[in-house]
Amino acid sequence: NGKTPPDPSRSDPNFPFEVPDPPQGKFAAVTDENGPGRRILYRDITLDGRYLLRLTVFYVNVGTFSAATISSRNTISDEPQYRIDLVSASAPVDSVAKEHVLANIFQAHPGDPPRLPPTEVTFDLSPWAGQTIRLRFAAADNQGPLHAGVDNIRFERREP
Template sequence: MKTNNSASTAIVVFGLLAGACASAPAQELIANGGFESGFSGWTRVDQIGSDGTFHLQSGAASPVNGFAVPPPPHGQSAAMTDSAAPGSHVLYQDIVIPASVPVATLRFSLYINNSAGAFSTPSTLDWATPTLNQQARVDIMTTGADPFSVSAPDILQNVFQTIIGSSLVSGYNEFSIDVTALLAAHAGETLRLRFAEADNVNFFNFGVDSVSLTVPAPSALGLAAAGLSFRRRRS
């Protein structure tokens, strides 16, 4: 029965495709997202006049002051700000966005240890501003912007920000953010993922680990495309 065989073949093929899609391999766009290779792939910038930086952190003590902190949530290393005096610190990675982005998920783990009595969140990362500034944030931004910029045209999507009134000490907390719309709108471009911390009130440890930005692997996209063409041929 030729028709039945053909239908059976179609069911099997679609079943395989469905299985492939369900367990589709992901393409990781972040290099060294767990800081297990130090700061390879990452760029650190500290505002002029700052003390401290994003250090490589391991164990259960902060890198400069030896404050009690949770160990890195994955592997042996995390990135963590620490300093003996006020400053503003940026850690970023530039990411080439694929030409096609059907779905994209950004993940990271953050640790917050604010030694001040509150968060102060002016719309600047300048630690030398006359106002209190005690905050951390994560943004997807343009690569041409000043690394410390918080200007609207430069910030494509703010994905985390300390909020006045939120817990002064928290984490590591895992975040998972659907960034499909943003990446699809910037397919083929290079965007910047930035972690930033500013403090001029008291010590502030901002820990980062397990950074990941995934899209479906090209092989998975190829299977999906094959399924579409198979369906078109049959219709």
């Protein structure tokens, strides 16, 4: 409900797992669901210069990750995956079509461990300076809970 602080020992009564402490501040964004589906969080951002994106990702997955597949509509499928993409701001929010995805920033792959502790990811956004882009976080699952998290998202200005 957005008003109750998380309790790491009881984050999900059906599949309890410990939510890592946020590396920055007191809160992080984490998917916490009881059934299959897709969860997408995004923000359109105008880059008024050259920036380096830094963020912290983590996950706990009960199933196994699938290869990134595209449905017949070129959208994120429900097979277990966690991905962070840079997408054209005019694209449908769930599109993974090559003409819409500008860059893949992070993605869990088949064979990856079922747990990823908080891990910093960096990505150079300089090629899109002066443009409005969409930063998209997507988690999908159909084999059991996948708890995907992100925290400490920041844009560091780069010198020309």
